[in-house]
Amino acid sequence: MIGKAEGIVVRTTDYGEANKILTVYTREAGKVSMMARGAKKSKSRFTAVSQLFTYGYFLYRVGSGMGSLQQGDLINSFRAVREDLTKTAYAVYLAELLDRLTEDKEPNQYLFDMMLYALKWMEEGKDPDIIARLFEMKMLYVAGCRPQFDVCRGCGVEEAPFFVSIHEGGFVCQSCQRDDPSLMAVSSGTVRILRLLQHINMPQLGNVSVKPETKEQLRCVLYAFFEDCTGLYLKSRRFLDQIEQMGLSPVSEQAQNES
Numbered sequence: 001m002i003g004k005a006e007g008i009v010v011r012t013t014d015y016g017e018a019n020k021i022l023t024v025y026t027r028e029a030g031k032v033s034m035m036a037r038g039a040k041k042s043k044s045r046f047t048a049v050s051q052l053f054t055y056g057y058f059l060y061r062v063g064s065g066m067g068s069l070q071q072g073d074l075i076n077s078f079r080a081v082r083e084d085l086t087k088t089a090y091a092v093y094l095a096e097l098l099d100r101l102t103e104d105k106e107p108n109q110y111l112f113d114m115m116l117y118a119l120k121w122m123e124e125g126k127d128p129d130i131i132a133r134l135f136e137m138k139m140l141y142v143a144g145c146r147p148q149f150d151v152c153r154g155c156g157v158e159e160a161p162f163f164v165s166i167h168e169g170g171f172v173c174q175s176c177q178r179d180d181p182s183l184m185a186v187s188s189g190t191v192r193i194l195r196l197l198q199h200i201n202m203p204q205l206g207n208v209s210v211k212p213e214t215k216e217q218l219r220c221v222l223y224a225f226f227e228d229c230t231g232l233y234l235k236s237r238r239f240l241d242q243i244e245q246m247g248l249s250p251v252s253e254q255a256q257n258e259s
Contacts, residue, residue, distance in 0.1 A: 010095040034067035090128035117202040145229035
């Protein structure tokens with residue numbers, strides 16, 4: 001049987017001297033693995049569609065195991081992402097999150113669109129740090145973790161200085177805080193951005209200017225939830241952390257919201 005799908009390459013693995021195994025997250029079929037024979041050869045008809053982050057149409061032979069790529073039509077190579085070290089680091093991290101937290105052949109159009117828009121926004125110059133935080137928030141839901149950032153988990157108060165409690169699963173106010181080793185103090189700016197990320201989807205992301213200290217708090221909060229909920233160790237995150245520590249993470253020049 002032949003399958004046809006619109007997809008994004010989220011992982012590539014060399015196989016032998018000339019072949020590649022592609023992991024493609026598709027709109028129609030979810031995550032699919034397929035062999036691209038001869039893709040490592042410079043003159044191969046599969047070379048263009050066998051690069052990481054490639055967005056295109058894939059015609060592949062479907063079997064009980066791995067598929068076999070028959071034809072690929074390129075829509076967007078996201079070259080501007082692949083040629084920028086910082087954007088590449090973020091995109092690899094998002095692709096690994098999507099790959100590790102989804103099962104094969106389980107369609108989810110929402111996740112496909114989220115990955116596609118994340119690459120599109122990075123290509124267009126939106127802040128990849130904020131894109132990554134929004135992506136992480138939504139992937140927490142995929143992992144079965146839904147932190148509450150609307151109100152205090154203890155008393156329900158909506159407006160107060162808050163701490164984030166990993167154990168309680170969201171905000172706790174000063175009155176409700178206990179002897180909790182997972183507590184993290186957060187600024188009012190971090191509170192606002194966490195609420196924003198909780199309620200918008202990737203296509204709705206505007207140009208958001210965020211202070212460096214707020215970005216650091218957002219990163220710490222979402223990383224902590226991921227570690228608690230999934231226990232995943234991602235190789236791409238270590239490289240991304242190195243990029244961020246080197247101060248290469250860009251800040252959006254155009255601001256619609258300040259925090």
